Amino acid sequence: MTYPDFNQTIPIDEIGVNERVARLNSRSIKKGSKVQALKLALSMIDHTTLEGSDSPGKVRQLCKKAKQPYPAMPDLPTVAAVCVYPRLVGIAKQELKGTDINVASVATSFPSGQVPLSNRLDDTRFAVEEGADEIDMVISRGAFLNGEFSLVFDEIAAVKEACGEAHLKVILETGELQTLENVRKASDIAMHAGADFIKTSTGKVSPAATQPVTLVMLEAIRDYYYKTDKMIGMKPAGGIRTAKQAIQYLVLVKETLGAAWLNKHYFRFGASSLTNDILMQIVKQETGQYQSLNYFSND
Amino acid sequence: MSNTETKDVPYKPTSPNSKLDFASVWEYAPAPQDSDFAEVKEKYDLFIDGKFVKPSKGRYFKSTNPANEEVITEFAEATQKDVDKAVKAARKAFEGEWSRISAKERGKYIYRIARMIQERAREFAILESMDGGKPIRESRDVDIPLVAAYFFYYAGWADKLEYAFPGKQPEPLGVCGQIIPWNFPLLMLAWKIAPALATGNTVVLKPAETTSLTALKFAELVKDCGLPDGVVNIVTGAGQTGAEIVNHKDVDKIAFTGSTKVGKLIQSSLAGTDKKYTLELGGKGAMLIFEDAPIDQAVEGIINAIYFNQGHVCCAGSRLLVQEGIADKVIQKLKDRLATLIVGDPLDKNTDVGAINSKEQFETVNKYLELGVEEGADIYQCDCKVPDNGYFIRPTLFTNVSQSNRIVQEEIFGPVLTVQTFRTAEEGIEKTNNTPYGLANGVWTDKGSKIFKVGSKMRSGVIWANTYNKFDPTSPFGGYKESGVGREGGMHGLAAYIKN
Structure with missing residues (x-):
């Protein structure tokens, strides 16, 4: 494969991006297509807990929720993955044994990545050894903003190698990248360096995922697909709390990349409170009535 | 992802020119706009001198919904006699009440029209889509909001004309004949009527024969807002009705938007008269x-x-x-x-x-x-x-x-x-x-x-x-060469409705 010159910038018109997002948001999703979208979104969630206070008990609860989101409706899809810190991967793996729910782990000294590369690689290897199916790494934003694109590229490639069989999601932390052009450039670097997924944010920096940023990343994925025939996945993370937002994201995916990306193998939501809002909407669609949030378990 | 899981994934189509598939997996269910509350009468008369009146020859023509070819309603066909009646009503209003009220009061009427359009926006949008075939997304988000914006904009000019034309006493032309096309029916009406009223003129307007519905709804609104009789007259009909307006001796100005072919006909019939005209024609x-x-x-x-x-x-x-x-x-x-x-x-x-x-x-x-x-x-x-x-x-x-x-x-x-x-x-x-x-x-x-x-x-x-098809009331619009003569919109749009 030929690698692009990452010193060249691909122009992105922010006004145009915002207009496109606004137009996509005007799609009216009703009835059957809404229920289908809600279930699809549920199946794409990386159910996440990334707190300093996370405990084995909390992770076990999280896994139970992942397996059975709403016991009153046993036919609902499970979420795609549970996302935890490396130290808790083993617990999650054990809890999710026998299911097709993956264990994802943030590694590479999440969320800042501010330790030597060797430590970040160790972090990655540890998570993989513990049984992580997917690794969510962070890029060196400082190096990126400093124009050291080769360094960023090489680090991603090194982490990819450390991942072995595990799938690699590369977090660009778009809230720190300042411009949509930088988002585009970081996406291109990550995909060429071996990312299986590109992901917007850690959730620890504001703004986290936004629709304009996601659209730019989806368009980068599309261009990469046109060029290489290879499908890269997309994961917006952070700030997506409502079912309505989730459906808007699905519309973005559907009309930018099409049907092949509308599954958990190519699209994920990184979120913690989204699950319950989606469940609430599904129950509303099935019964005609809204339930209070008290009826949905908070884990 | 675990290895067992990736096997059932249709990984990729292999042809390098493979097109993306946008159709399968998830389709949008129909999301019809509720249109029951938009009232359409079985037939519409002409709006002359503040009243709906029957056409002199009693002839009506059908209007169809282009999306299903069903007849929606019937419009009256205005003949020479009806056009003459409309022009006389406009002349009477121009020489009477409309010239006597202050510019500030004139502005207030236009503001009121703008607000009433906003209040009835959804109904106008639905009717525009039914009669003309344009998607509700556009009539709701583009056409009707712009209609209100143009009226608001020109309402503001009504009592400030001397600032638009410094050192001049701007005077209205009189009776304006206005002929509009079918592509943006109500918006073109706004482009024509708003500056004409702001500058103190009265109008006889003919909407396109395939899309007259919103113009007649607008006539109802004009009636409801209490605009003096005869200031706005709306006559429906096809090309012949338009020709009657163009050739009427007591019309002071013709404003036409439409095809270059018809524009040229109008220009040649206006040659040798002292009627002012603006023509907004085709483009490529x-x-x-x-x-x-x-x-x-x-x-x-x-x-x-x-x-x-x-x-x-x-x-x-x-x-x-x-x-x-x-x-x-x-x-x-x-x-x-x-x-x-x-x-x-x-x-x-x-x-x-x-x-x-x-x-x-x-x-x-x-x-x-x-x-x-x-x-x-x-x-x-x-x-x-x-x-x-x-x-x-x-x-x-x-x-x-x-x-x-x-x-x-x-x-x-x-x-x-x-x-x-x-x-x-x-x-x-x-x-x-x-x-x-x-x-x-x-x-x-x-x-x-x-x-x-x-x-x-x-x-x-x-x-x-880096954009296209953006419209704003403050910006002039018009063409070179066969695309027309004169400008509409902005301050330039006012100039077309005052005496030199």
């Missing part, structure tokens, strides 16, 4: 996409330029000129984007492209599609679903065309785009200007200086940079 807008343009946003701009309102836009960007190096990429992206356009029921909230306005126009566009193929161009249409009834045409693009092709030279007024390439800026500009028209063009580049360098050499009344 070009879009110049440079290699340094933001391509995905440019593609979106192209979609808005040519498929907005089914391409029934006089300033539509119907000619795409792409710089060689990126031509393949742009065409590939355009084709994928076409696949996501939803063509169908104008009253569905998800519809992107509605129905062609009339059977006549449907046939015209189809003739051009055949002509393009005969001329040797490669035709590409999206394979989207199209309803069985109604006048629908798939969004189309022609590649492999040359400047001499008729589909490149002539205004099609439909969802049809031609794609050419250029190597240097000079070549692009030359192709842009090599047309009898000069209404609007667009330029896409990331480089600000290039926008000004290229833009200043384009011969058209409007130039959009």
Whole structure:
């Protein structure tokens, strides 16, 4: 494969991006297509807990929720993955044994990545050894903003190698990248360096995922697909709390990349409170009535 | 992902030209706009001197919904006698009450019209889509909000005219005959009536025969808002009715928007009279996409330029000129984007492209599609679903065309785009200007200086940079060459309604 010159910038018109997002948001999703979208979104969630206070008990609860989101409706899809810190991967793996729910782990000294590369690689290897199916790494934003694109590229490639069989999601932390052009450039670097997924944010920096940023990343994925025939996945993370937002994201995916990306193998939501809002909407669609949030378990 | 799981994933289509699939997996359910509350009468009379009156010959003509070919209502056919009555009513109002009230009071009436349009916005949007075939998304989000904006804008000028024309005592012309087209029925009405009233004129307006419904709804609104009788008169009918207005001896000004062919007829019948006139006619807008343009946003701009309102836009960007190096990429992206356009029921909230306005126009566009193929161009249409009834045409693009092709030279007024390439800026500009028209063009580049360098050499009344089909009441609009005479909108639009 030929690698692009990452010193060249691909122009992105922010006004145009915002207009496109606004137009996509005007799609009216009703009835059957809404229920289908809600279930699809549920199946794409990386159910996440990334707190300093996370405990084995909390992770076990999280896994139970992942397996059975709403016991009153046993036919609902499970979420795609549970996302935890490396130290808790083993617990999650054990809890999710026998299911097709993956264990994802943030590694590479999440969320800042501010330790030597060797430590970040160790972090990655540890998570993989513990049984992580997917690794969510962070890029060196400082190096990126400093124009050291080769360094960023090489680090991603090194982490990819450390991942072995595990799938690699590369977090660009778009809230720190300042411009949509930088988002585009970081996406291109990550995909060429071996990312299986590109992901917007850690959730620890504001703004986290936004629709304009996601659209730019989806368009980068599309261009990469046109060029290489290879499908890269997309994961917006952070700030997506409502079912309505989730459906808007699905519309973005559907009309930018099409049907092949509308599954958990190519699209994920990184979120913690989204699950319950989606469940609430599904129950509303099935019964005609809204339930209070008290009826949905908070884990 | 675990290894067992990835096996059942359809990983990728292998052909390098593989198109993206936008149709399967998840489809949008119909999302029809509730239209029951929009009242349509069985038949509409003429609106003259503040009252709805029957046409003198008692003749009515049918109006159909182009999306299902069903008759919606009937409009009265105004003959010479009716037009004369309308002009007399306008003259009486002009010499009477309308001239006596203060400019500030005049402004208040226009403000009231603007607010009432906002209050009835949804009803107007629904009727506009039913009668004309444009998607509700556009009539709701573009047409009707702009109608209100134009009235608001000109309402503000009513008592400030001496600031628009310093050192002058602006005087109204008198009775204005206004003839408007079918592509933006209510918006064109606003472009005509708002500046005319702000400057103190009275009007006789004829909407297009296929889309008169919202003009008559507007007449009801005029009645409700208490505007003095005869200030606004609305007569319906076809070309003959228009001719009666143009040739009426007591009309002081003609404002026409429509085809270049009819524009030329009007101009020749006005020769030798002292009637003032403005003509806003056809166009064949070009879009110049440079290699340094933001391509995905440019593609979106192209979609808005040519498929907005089914391409029934006089300033539509119907000619795409792409710089060689990126031509393949742009065409590939355009084709994928076409696949996501939803063509169908104008009253569905998800519809992107509605129905062609009339059977006549449907046939015209189809003739051009055949002509393009005969001329040797490669035709590409999206394979989207199209309803069985109604006048629908798939969004189309022609590649492999040359400047001499008729589909490149002539205004099609439909969802049809031609794609050419250029190597240097000079070549692009030359192709842009090599047309009898000069209404609007667009330029896409990331480089600000290039926008000004290229833009200043384009011969058209409007130039959009990195966008297309944007309208604002403060901005003048109008063309060069066969695209017309005079300007509408902004302060320039006021000048067309006052004495020199």
